[in-house]
Amino acid sequence: MKNLDQVRLKYQEQYKQKLGKNRIVVGLGTCGIAAGGDKVMQNVKEEVAARGLDVEIDFTSCIGMCYREPMVEIALAGAPSVIYGDIFADKVEKLIESHIVNKTPVYEWAVIQIPGEATPYEGIDIMEKSAYYEKQVRSVTSRLGRTNPESIIDYIATGGYEGIEKALQVERPAIIDEIKKSGLRGRGGGGFPTGTKWQFVYDARGDKKYAVCNADEGDPGAFMDRSVLEGDPHSVLEGMMIAGYAIGADEGYIYCRAEYPLAIRRLNLAIAQAEEHGLLGDNILDSGFSFRIKIKAGAGAFVCGEETALLNSIEGLRGMPRVRPPFPANKGLWQKPTVLNNVETYANVPFIIRYGGDWYADMGTEMSKGSKVFCLTGKVNNTGLMEVPMGITLRDIIFSIGGGIQDGKKFKAVQSGGPSGGCIPAEHLDTSIDYDSLTALGAIMGSGGLVVMDETTCMVDVAKFFLNFTQLESCGKCTPCREGTKRMLEILQRICDGKGEMEDIDTLDRLCRVIKNTALCGLGQTCPNPIATTLRYFRSEYEAHIIDKRCPAGVCSALLVYTILANKCTGCGACVRSCPAGAITGEKKGPHAIDTDKCIKCGACIQKCKFDAIIKA
Amino acid sequence: MANVILTINGKEIVVKAGTTVLDAAQEAGFFIPTFCHDPLNPGFGACRICVVEIKGARTLVASCCTEVAHGMVVETESPAVVEARKTIIELLLANHPADCLTCDKNGDCRLQDYAYRYDIRGSSFRGEKHNYPIDDSNPYIIRDMNKCILCGRCVRTCEQVQDRQVINFAFRGFNTKVAPAMDTELAESDCVSCARCLVVCPVGALSYKNLAGKARAYEIRKEPVTCPFCDAGCRFDLNYKGEKVIGVTAKESGEGRPLCLKGRLGLELLYVDKPLTPMLKKDDRFVEVSWAEVLGMDNVLKKLIELKSN
Numbered sequence: 001m002k003n004l005d006q007v008r009l010k011y012q013e014q015y016k017q018k019l020g021k022n023r024i025v026v027g028l029g030t031c032g033i034a035a036g037g038d039k040v041m042q043n044v045k046e047e048v049a050a051r052g053l054d055v056e057i058d059f060t061s062c063i064g065m066c067y068r069e070p071m072v073e074i075a076l077a078g079a080p081s082v083i084y085g086d087i088f089a090d091k092v093e094k095l096i097e098s099h100i101v102n103k104t105p106v107y108e109w110a111v112i113q114i115p116g117e118a119t120p121y122e123g124i125d126i127m128e129k130s131a132y133y134e135k136q137v138r139s140v141t142s143r144l145g146r147t148n149p150e151s152i153i154d155y156i157a158t159g160g161y162e163g164i165e166k167a168l169q170v171e172r173p174a175i176i177d178e179i180k181k182s183g184l185r186g187r188g189g190g191g192f193p194t195g196t197k198w199q200f201v202y203d204a205r206g207d208k209k210y211a212v213c214n215a216d217e218g219d220p221g222a223f224m225d226r227s228v229l230e231g232d233p234h235s236v237l238e239g240m241m242i243a244g245y246a247i248g249a250d251e252g253y254i255y256c257r258a259e260y261p262l263a264i265r266r267l268n269l270a271i272a273q274a275e276e277h278g279l280l281g282d283n284i285l286d287s288g289f290s291f292r293i294k295i296k297a298g299a300g301a302f303v304c305g306e307e308t309a310l311l312n313s314i315e316g317l318r319g320m321p322r323v324r325p326p327f328p329a330n331k332g333l334w335q336k337p338t339v340l341n342n343v344e345t346y347a348n349v350p351f352i353i354r355y356g357g358d359w360y361a362d363m364g365t366e367m368s369k370g371s372k373v374f375c376l377t378g379k380v381n382n383t384g385l386m387e388v389p390m391g392i393t394l395r396d397i398i399f400s401i402g403g404g405i406q407d408g409k410k411f412k413a414v415q416s417g418g419p420s421g422g423c424i425p426a427e428h429l430d431t432s433i434d435y436d437s438l439t440a441l442g443a444i445m446g447s448g449g450l451v452v453m454d455e456t457t458c459m460v461d462v463a464k465f466f467l468n469f470t471q472l473e474s475c476g477k478c479t480p481c482r483e484g485t486k487r488m489l490e491i492l493q494r495i496c497d498g499k500g501e502m503e504d505i506d507t508l509d510r511l512c513r514v515i516k517n518t519a520l521c522g523l524g525q526t527c528p529n530p531i532a533t534t535l536r537y538f539r540s541e542y543e544a545h546i547i548d549k550r551c552p553a554g555v556c557s558a559l560l561v562y563t564i565l566a567n568k569c570t571g572c573g574a575c576v577r578s579c580p581a582g583a584i585t586g587e588k589k590g591p592h593a594i595d596t597d598k599c600i601k602c603g604a605c606i607q608k609c610k611f612d613a614i615i616k617a
Numbered sequence: 618m619a620n621v622i623l624t625i626n627g628k629e630i631v632v633k634a635g636t637t638v639l640d641a642a643q644e645a646g647f648f649i650p651t652f653c654h655d656p657l658n659p660g661f662g663a664c665r666i667c668v669v670e671i672k673g674a675r676t677l678v679a680s681c682c683t684e685v686a687h688g689m690v691v692e693t694e695s696p697a698v699v700e701a702r703k704t705i706i707e708l709l710l711a712n713h714p715a716d717c718l719t720c721d722k723n724g725d726c727r728l729q730d731y732a733y734r735y736d737i738r739g740s741s742f743r744g745e746k747h748n749y750p751i752d753d754s755n756p757y758i759i760r761d762m763n764k765c766i767l768c769g770r771c772v773r774t775c776e777q778v779q780d781r782q783v784i785n786f787a788f789r790g791f792n793t794k795v796a797p798a799m800d801t802e803l804a805e806s807d808c809v810s811c812a813r814c815l816v817v818c819p820v821g822a823l824s825y826k827n828l829a830g831k832a833r834a835y836e837i838r839k840e841p842v843t844c845p846f847c848d849a850g851c852r853f854d855l856n857y858k859g860e861k862v863i864g865v866t867a868k869e870s871g872e873g874r875p876l877c878l879k880g881r882l883g884l885e886l887l888y889v890d891k892p893l894t895p896m897l898k899k900d901d902r903f904v905e906v907s908w909a910e911v912l913g914m915d916n917v918l919k920k921l922i923e924l925k926s927n
Contacts, residue, residue, distance in 0.1 A: 301789065303789075318785065318786055320786070323660060323661070323662035323679070323682040325684075471790050471791060472789065472790050473789065473790065474789065474790040474791070474793075475789060475790075475793070476767065476786060476788070476789055476790055476791075476792075476793025477663045477767075477769075477786075477793075478662075478663050478664070478665050479663070479664050479665050479666070479705050479708055479709060479766070479767075480665055480701075480704075480705060480708070482767070482790065482791060482793060483708035483709065483711065483712060483791070484704075484708055485790070485791075486712075486744065486745070486790070486791040487708065487711060487742045487744055490742075490743075490744040490745070507741065507742075510700070510704060511704070513700075514700060514701050514704040514705070516676070517668075517676045517677045517697065517701055518665045518668050518676065518677050518701045518705070519665070520662055520663065520665065520679075525676065
């Protein structure tokens, strides 16, 4: 068998040379580009050219701090790398002038530094010791924001494709044993032990087998898989190759949602590079193992993230779940034995093979090993991507890494696992994050989306939001999900409109129970979770809506009453002019009043009042 | 094949391995309702009305798609099962026109039968109902998608006919419906009016135009007849009201044949007193044609007439 030693030595040398130069690296993940990274890159190029500087210009993907994009990294030869945040295009000139020309970092813009072997700058947080990264581990995300995702040189130089090289030298069952030893469980949400799944496919009889990657990430607030695909596409390919070899597949599919054009572009590029290097195709490294990967772009249906609907979609059929059993391990793509894992699961595999299952199992808890990538969004200060060891608490994630709640407000709950998950209230903030603890709370680990909610969030409204999503995205095949989600949404809408009755809660309870018990696929069975958990932890909010016709969080507009505080009102008349319903009256310079019957609760008056004299409650 | 011993409702039962729980229960005399299950085309598992409780299972399971296993303990009418079935029927009724009084399927409708069995007098859910226009563009078939419960049996039986696959599911969520390609009317599609879909429809969503308003289901006596027009021998039903045949309906296709319009119309000509004038699609529109043409006999007839006049 051939090896990659020569190539790796050459690429390591090139990589080292690149790192040894004065460098400017712009973050060009989707989050960076959305924040203006492209324009920053253009300005960097122009500025460097105009000044005739000898600087290597490079780009990378998202390092995780999406809330500080656009981010730019600058390193002088032999000095620490400084990562700057909020570097909009107009800041580029000053940044280059100071850091490159005058060799002085712009301290007020610096977020973190990575000194490597150099002496750190005073006054800039070192990445590993910074609040955001201190409690994180970086294994599956280790290349994110650090290497150029479009360069196979960077990948191979940083240990890439060592995993498949190592795998091809051992017998196939040994690989499955190593994955079993690692304790890796499916990162897409189900948490099924990956090694066991591979064993099923290995054991399944068939002349043709497939390895399929589920990159149809669709939960609101989830972008882990996108970040991995955009930041380290080769790791996913390598994971799939190792899986393919282990189970005896010669073909793989990546089912990636079409809404991720950058991920698809970088995957295509990575596939082409791997093929050029003889790492994909026939007789890889003279080992006798052949493997090819194709990309199938989804067409926008959330349900295609369900594994059997995904297989139908690849086959060109309507994306509707199939009855299981037979499971994909026995009858999957085109009825052939198929292993189906999600992006993050595959991306973990090369590391496990390189460093061993024991290394991986050292991280995490008894039943949930390793690390997990989460996306923190919502009413939290630091929204972004993070990788944490299993077993960390929600408090650590939200308050240490996430920096607490925006505007100093009070934490109310966090939604874990998207529309299939549930909300977790403040009293459970110290729960260890692992598959089983979250399930016990009525939520799920899910793919890793965490949406934080504060005291201004109405929990009935949250349940309504997720039900609206599942109702629209139900494939329509099974009765409980198709009809049940519609009726649950209608009931929630009535409650938010102040037309709810106490028996609606019983009806919701019954629908939750029946749908969970009878729906065809995982999505249907879990779609009542947002209602079940809000009913469990925030029942009093439902009751306030129904009995008192009041929304405690002040969100449900139909239940709000606008009043003018006479002691604060100056009688300026601004509210009168802004009211489209003519509901406000009052003498000039005297206190005004709102006619509640005429008020349409649009909130225009509150925005116009300069004296905080109007309140809604 | 080996036998499997399992317990259904406390009764020990021996069946062949590979049998579904549904078949095993029905064989043992236990009732399980089904909407989407088609014995000729099994394994769809969409309607969920056939769920049963299996000891140790995480959820209720669809009996039509679950194979028996040794030692399995099944309950077909446990409180959880009954609650689930009642809820499913209520959910279907919440989005179903309450016009059984004038529905041609009244008395021959599974939704009605199961509502009766589980004592559902109406749905406790209120909310949006579909309001689709009734598609009577095809001269033989009326499609009322407001009555459709999306069991998919029509879709799957249509798929069995080579070159057809005229209808499929369209749209998502609550808006899911069965439609021809591009959601056109049936007349605009490639439908050949074979009526296989009418054979399997468990509710009033699909009905025969020629029988509309002619008789209640319980006034009709069906007598099977084998189609004599080709050697496939498809089966049809003569629909008697009193002594008169008021129409011919499809029953079951013969070996390797899909059922055909020609066969059904030929039988109507043979048995019905005043059959409606047949129509065929010409230049994408249905037009009235002669019986000779619809039965493919016009050439023969022309030659006979020629011979006679010579």
